[in-house]
Amino acid sequence: MPELPEVETVVRELREEICGDIISSVEIFRSNPIVQGDLDTFQEQLCGRKFMDVKRRAKYLIFDLEPKRYLVAHLRMTGKFIVSEPLLEPTKHNRVWFNLESGRQMIFDDIRCFGTLEVYDDLADSKSLQKLGIEPLSKAMTLGYFIKNLGSSKREIKSVMLDQKIIAGLGNIYVSEILFRSRINPQRSTGSINKKEWSLIIKYTKYILQEAIKNNGTTISDFRRVDDKTGAFQQFLQVYDKKGMPCTECGTPIQRIVQQQRSTFFCPECQR
Numbered sequence: 001m002p003e004l005p006e007v008e009t010v011v012r013e014l015r016e017e018i019c020g021d022i023i024s025s026v027e028i029f030r031s032n033p034i035v036q037g038d039l040d041t042f043q044e045q046l047c048g049r050k051f052m053d054v055k056r057r058a059k060y061l062i063f064d065l066e067p068k069r070y071l072v073a074h075l076r077m078t079g080k081f082i083v084s085e086p087l088l089e090p091t092k093h094n095r096v097w098f099n100l101e102s103g104r105q106m107i108f109d110d111i112r113c114f115g116t117l118e119v120y121d122d123l124a125d126s127k128s129l130q131k132l133g134i135e136p137l138s139k140a141m142t143l144g145y146f147i148k149n150l151g152s153s154k155r156e157i158k159s160v161m162l163d164q165k166i167i168a169g170l171g172n173i174y175v176s177e178i179l180f181r182s183r184i185n186p187q188r189s190t191g192s193i194n195k196k197e198w199s200l201i202i203k204y205t206k207y208i209l210q211e212a213i214k215n216n217g218t219t220i221s222d223f224r225r226v227d228d229k230t231g232a233f234q235q236f237l238q239v240y241d242k243k244g245m246p247c248t249e250c251g252t253p254i255q256r257i258v259q260q261q262r263s264t265f266f267c268p269e270c271q272r
Protein backbone atom coordinates (compact mmCIF):
# COMPACT_ATOMS: atom_id res chain seq x y z
CA MET A 1 0.00 0.00 0.00
CA PRO A 2 1.38 3.45 -0.86
CA GLU A 3 2.46 5.36 2.25
CA LEU A 4 3.37 9.01 2.74
CA PRO A 5 6.55 9.02 0.56
CA GLU A 6 4.83 7.25 -2.33
CA VAL A 7 1.83 9.60 -2.22
CA GLU A 8 4.15 12.62 -1.93
CA THR A 9 6.06 11.37 -5.00
CA VAL A 10 2.85 11.07 -7.00
CA VAL A 11 1.64 14.48 -5.81
CA ARG A 12 4.88 16.22 -6.85
CA GLU A 13 4.88 14.54 -10.24
CA LEU A 14 1.20 15.24 -10.90
CA ARG A 15 1.72 18.89 -9.93
CA GLU A 16 4.36 19.17 -12.66
CA GLU A 17 2.25 17.37 -15.21
CA ILE A 18 -1.28 18.71 -14.86
CA CYS A 19 -1.31 22.15 -13.20
CA GLY A 20 -2.89 24.68 -15.55
CA ASP A 21 -4.62 21.97 -17.56
CA ILE A 22 -8.43 21.81 -17.73
CA ILE A 23 -10.63 18.72 -17.46
CA SER A 24 -12.55 18.48 -20.74
CA SER A 25 -14.35 15.22 -19.96
CA VAL A 26 -14.42 12.36 -17.49
CA GLU A 27 -14.95 8.75 -18.56
CA ILE A 28 -15.70 6.12 -15.96
CA PHE A 29 -15.12 2.47 -16.77
CA ARG A 30 -15.76 0.93 -13.42
CA SER A 31 -17.19 3.14 -10.74
CA ASN A 32 -18.02 1.14 -7.69
CA PRO A 33 -16.40 1.55 -5.22
CA ILE A 34 -14.14 4.23 -6.66
CA VAL A 35 -16.56 7.08 -7.15
CA GLN A 36 -18.94 7.81 -4.32
CA GLY A 37 -22.45 8.80 -5.34
CA ASP A 38 -23.97 9.48 -8.71
CA LEU A 39 -21.75 9.19 -11.79
CA ASP A 40 -23.38 11.98 -13.81
CA THR A 41 -22.98 14.35 -10.88
CA PHE A 42 -19.33 13.33 -10.51
CA GLN A 43 -18.67 14.13 -14.17
CA GLU A 44 -20.57 17.43 -14.06
CA GLN A 45 -18.75 18.51 -10.92
CA LEU A 46 -15.37 18.18 -12.62
CA CYS A 47 -15.76 19.02 -16.30
CA GLY A 48 -14.42 22.43 -17.31
CA ARG A 49 -12.41 22.91 -14.13
CA LYS A 50 -8.74 23.78 -14.09
CA PHE A 51 -6.08 22.06 -11.96
CA MET A 52 -4.51 24.79 -9.82
CA ASP A 53 -2.46 22.62 -7.44
CA VAL A 54 -2.01 19.08 -6.15
CA LYS A 55 -1.35 18.62 -2.43
CA ARG A 56 -1.04 15.80 0.06
CA ARG A 57 -2.61 15.25 3.47
CA ALA A 58 -1.53 11.95 5.04
CA LYS A 59 -2.09 9.38 2.27
CA TYR A 60 -4.73 11.50 0.49
CA LEU A 61 -4.14 13.43 -2.74
CA ILE A 62 -6.00 16.73 -2.90
CA PHE A 63 -6.49 18.33 -6.31
CA ASP A 64 -7.33 22.06 -6.07
CA LEU A 65 -9.64 23.03 -8.92
CA GLU A 66 -10.82 26.37 -10.25
CA PRO A 67 -13.66 27.43 -10.11
CA LYS A 68 -13.16 26.33 -6.53
CA ARG A 69 -13.72 22.64 -5.87
CA TYR A 70 -11.59 19.74 -4.62
CA LEU A 71 -11.05 16.23 -5.87
CA VAL A 72 -9.80 14.04 -3.01
CA ALA A 73 -8.22 10.70 -3.90
CA HIS A 74 -6.95 7.78 -1.85
CA LEU A 75 -4.91 5.08 -3.61
CA ARG A 76 -5.56 2.38 -0.96
CA MET A 77 -3.88 -0.89 -2.05
CA THR A 78 -3.23 -0.59 -5.77
CA GLY A 79 -4.56 2.77 -7.03
CA LYS A 80 -2.30 4.83 -9.26
CA PHE A 81 -2.41 7.94 -11.41
CA ILE A 82 -0.78 7.90 -14.82
CA VAL A 83 -0.46 10.91 -17.09
CA SER A 84 -0.03 9.99 -20.74
CA GLU A 85 -0.90 10.69 -24.32
CA PRO A 86 -4.51 9.63 -24.90
CA LEU A 87 -5.22 5.92 -25.10
CA LEU A 88 -7.62 4.56 -27.69
CA GLU A 89 -9.05 1.90 -25.41
CA PRO A 90 -8.97 1.62 -21.63
CA THR A 91 -6.60 -1.05 -20.34
CA LYS A 92 -7.96 -3.74 -18.05
CA HIS A 93 -7.58 -1.88 -14.76
CA ASN A 94 -8.27 1.70 -15.92
CA ARG A 95 -11.11 3.00 -13.79
CA VAL A 96 -11.42 6.66 -14.69
CA TRP A 97 -10.02 8.80 -17.50
CA PHE A 98 -9.72 12.53 -16.97
CA ASN A 99 -9.36 13.86 -20.51
CA LEU A 100 -7.48 17.16 -20.50
CA GLU A 101 -7.75 20.15 -22.82
CA SER A 102 -4.05 19.80 -23.67
CA GLY A 103 -4.95 16.49 -25.32
CA ARG A 104 -3.34 14.36 -22.62
CA GLN A 105 -5.02 12.06 -20.13
CA MET A 106 -4.79 11.59 -16.40
CA ILE A 107 -5.76 7.97 -15.78
CA PHE A 108 -6.85 6.53 -12.45
CA ASP A 109 -5.96 2.86 -12.55
CA ASP A 110 -6.77 0.44 -9.74
CA ILE A 111 -6.37 -3.34 -9.93
CA ARG A 112 -8.15 -4.14 -6.70
CA CYS A 113 -10.66 -1.26 -6.74
CA PHE A 114 -10.24 -0.11 -3.15
CA GLY A 115 -9.16 3.39 -4.19
CA THR A 116 -11.57 6.30 -3.75
CA LEU A 117 -12.30 9.59 -5.51
CA GLU A 118 -14.46 12.19 -3.79
CA VAL A 119 -15.48 15.72 -4.73
CA TYR A 120 -15.94 18.55 -2.22
CA ASP A 121 -16.67 22.26 -2.43
CA ASP A 122 -15.23 22.64 1.06
CA LEU A 123 -12.58 20.29 2.49
CA ALA A 124 -14.14 20.74 5.92
CA ASP A 125 -16.95 18.49 4.64
CA SER A 126 -14.61 15.51 4.25
CA LYS A 127 -15.03 13.30 7.30
CA SER A 128 -11.93 11.28 6.43
CA LEU A 129 -9.68 14.35 6.34
CA GLN A 130 -11.06 15.69 9.62
CA LYS A 131 -10.15 12.51 11.50
CA LEU A 132 -6.45 12.59 10.63
CA GLY A 133 -3.66 13.03 13.16
CA ILE A 134 -0.52 15.12 12.79
CA GLU A 135 1.69 15.18 9.70
CA PRO A 136 5.01 13.50 10.60
CA LEU A 137 7.07 16.01 8.60
CA SER A 138 5.36 19.01 10.20
CA LYS A 139 6.29 21.03 13.28
CA ALA A 140 3.43 19.35 15.16
CA MET A 141 5.57 16.19 15.44
CA THR A 142 7.10 16.96 18.82
CA LEU A 143 8.12 15.17 21.98
CA GLY A 144 5.39 17.06 23.84
CA TYR A 145 2.69 15.69 21.52
CA PHE A 146 3.65 12.08 22.24
CA ILE A 147 4.17 12.48 25.97
CA LYS A 148 0.82 14.23 26.31
CA ASN A 149 -1.19 11.83 24.15
CA LEU A 150 0.56 8.51 24.65
CA GLY A 151 2.71 8.82 27.75
CA SER A 152 0.59 6.34 29.73
CA SER A 153 -0.90 4.26 26.92
CA LYS A 154 -0.68 0.46 27.06
CA ARG A 155 -1.01 0.10 23.28
CA GLU A 156 1.86 -1.40 21.32
CA ILE A 157 4.09 1.21 19.69
CA LYS A 158 3.75 -0.42 16.25
CA SER A 159 -0.06 -0.12 16.30
CA VAL A 160 0.07 3.45 17.54
CA MET A 161 2.39 4.50 14.75
CA LEU A 162 0.03 2.97 12.20
CA ASP A 163 -2.97 4.76 13.74
CA GLN A 164 -3.83 7.52 11.25
CA LYS A 165 -5.70 9.43 13.95
CA ILE A 166 -2.41 9.88 15.85
CA ILE A 167 0.26 10.15 13.13
CA ALA A 168 -1.06 10.35 9.59
CA GLY A 169 0.66 8.86 6.58
CA LEU A 170 2.76 6.00 7.95
CA GLY A 171 2.21 2.36 7.03
CA ASN A 172 3.75 -1.04 7.61
CA ILE A 173 6.99 -0.56 5.68
CA TYR A 174 8.13 2.72 7.18
CA VAL A 175 7.03 1.92 10.73
CA SER A 176 9.16 -1.26 10.66
CA GLU A 177 12.15 0.73 9.39
CA ILE A 178 11.69 3.61 11.85
CA LEU A 179 11.49 1.29 14.87
CA PHE A 180 14.58 -0.60 13.71
CA ARG A 181 16.61 2.62 13.41
CA SER A 182 15.27 3.79 16.78
CA ARG A 183 16.17 0.37 18.31
CA ILE A 184 12.72 -0.08 19.80
CA ASN A 185 10.90 -3.40 19.96
CA PRO A 186 7.59 -3.06 18.06
CA GLN A 187 5.68 -4.90 20.82
CA ARG A 188 6.57 -2.44 23.58
CA SER A 189 3.77 -0.43 25.14
CA THR A 190 3.93 3.25 24.27
CA GLY A 191 3.78 4.07 27.99
CA SER A 192 7.17 2.35 28.48
CA ILE A 193 8.92 4.58 25.94
CA ASN A 194 11.10 7.24 27.54
CA LYS A 195 11.82 10.76 26.32
CA LYS A 196 15.12 9.80 24.74
CA GLU A 197 13.43 6.99 22.80
CA TRP A 198 10.58 9.24 21.64
CA SER A 199 13.19 11.69 20.38
CA LEU A 200 14.79 8.89 18.36
CA ILE A 201 11.41 7.88 16.92
CA ILE A 202 10.75 11.50 15.87
CA LYS A 203 14.24 11.89 14.41
CA TYR A 204 14.14 8.67 12.38
CA THR A 205 10.54 9.15 11.26
CA LYS A 206 11.52 12.44 9.65
CA TYR A 207 14.82 11.11 8.33
CA ILE A 208 13.41 7.95 6.74
CA LEU A 209 10.41 9.70 5.20
CA GLN A 210 12.65 12.40 3.71
CA GLU A 211 15.09 9.84 2.32
CA ALA A 212 12.22 7.81 0.88
CA ILE A 213 10.77 10.92 -0.80
CA LYS A 214 14.22 11.70 -2.26
CA ASN A 215 14.19 8.19 -3.73
CA ASN A 216 10.64 8.53 -5.10
CA GLY A 217 9.17 6.03 -2.66
CA THR A 218 9.41 2.28 -2.23
CA THR A 219 8.23 -0.27 -4.78
CA ILE A 220 7.79 -3.73 -3.30
CA SER A 221 5.07 -4.80 -5.71
CA ASP A 222 2.45 -2.40 -7.07
CA PHE A 223 3.59 1.17 -6.48
CA ARG A 224 4.32 3.12 -9.66
CA ARG A 225 5.12 6.77 -10.32
CA VAL A 226 3.02 8.80 -12.77
CA ASP A 227 5.33 7.80 -15.63
CA ASP A 228 4.88 4.14 -14.56
CA LYS A 229 8.47 3.85 -13.24
CA THR A 230 9.20 2.31 -9.84
CA GLY A 231 10.47 4.05 -6.69
CA ALA A 232 13.99 3.30 -5.46
CA PHE A 233 13.89 3.31 -1.65
CA GLN A 234 13.39 -0.48 -1.48
CA GLN A 235 17.17 -0.86 -1.84
CA PHE A 236 17.66 0.98 1.47
CA LEU A 237 15.20 -1.07 3.54
CA GLN A 238 16.91 -2.81 6.46
CA VAL A 239 14.20 -4.99 8.00
CA TYR A 240 10.94 -4.83 6.01
CA ASP A 241 10.38 -8.07 4.07
CA LYS A 242 13.79 -9.39 5.23
CA LYS A 243 12.69 -12.33 7.39
CA GLY A 244 15.66 -14.65 8.10
CA MET A 245 18.22 -12.33 6.58
CA PRO A 246 21.08 -11.11 8.80
CA CYS A 247 20.54 -7.80 10.61
CA THR A 248 22.78 -5.13 9.05
CA GLU A 249 23.92 -4.09 12.56
CA CYS A 250 24.48 -7.39 14.41
CA GLY A 251 23.92 -10.32 12.02
CA THR A 252 20.99 -11.80 13.98
CA PRO A 253 18.28 -13.14 11.62
CA ILE A 254 15.44 -10.63 11.14
CA GLN A 255 12.17 -11.90 12.61
CA ARG A 256 8.65 -11.60 11.28
CA ILE A 257 5.71 -11.43 13.66
CA VAL A 258 2.05 -10.52 13.12
CA GLN A 259 0.51 -7.57 14.96
CA GLN A 260 -3.11 -6.67 14.24
CA GLN A 261 -3.11 -9.01 11.22
CA ARG A 262 -0.13 -7.23 9.70
CA SER A 263 3.50 -8.30 9.34
CA THR A 264 6.13 -6.64 11.47
CA PHE A 265 9.83 -7.16 10.78
CA PHE A 266 12.46 -6.47 13.42
CA CYS A 267 15.80 -7.51 14.90
CA PRO A 268 15.24 -9.23 18.28
CA GLU A 269 18.81 -8.34 19.33
CA CYS A 270 18.98 -4.64 18.36
CA GLN A 271 15.37 -3.78 19.21
CA ARG A 272 14.74 -4.12 22.92
Ligand SMILES: [Zn+2]
Pocket residue numbers: 247248249250251252267268269270271
Ligand atom coordinates in the same frame (compact mmCIF):
# COMPACT_ATOMS: atom_id res chain seq x y z
ZN1 LIG B 1 20.43 -6.49 14.96
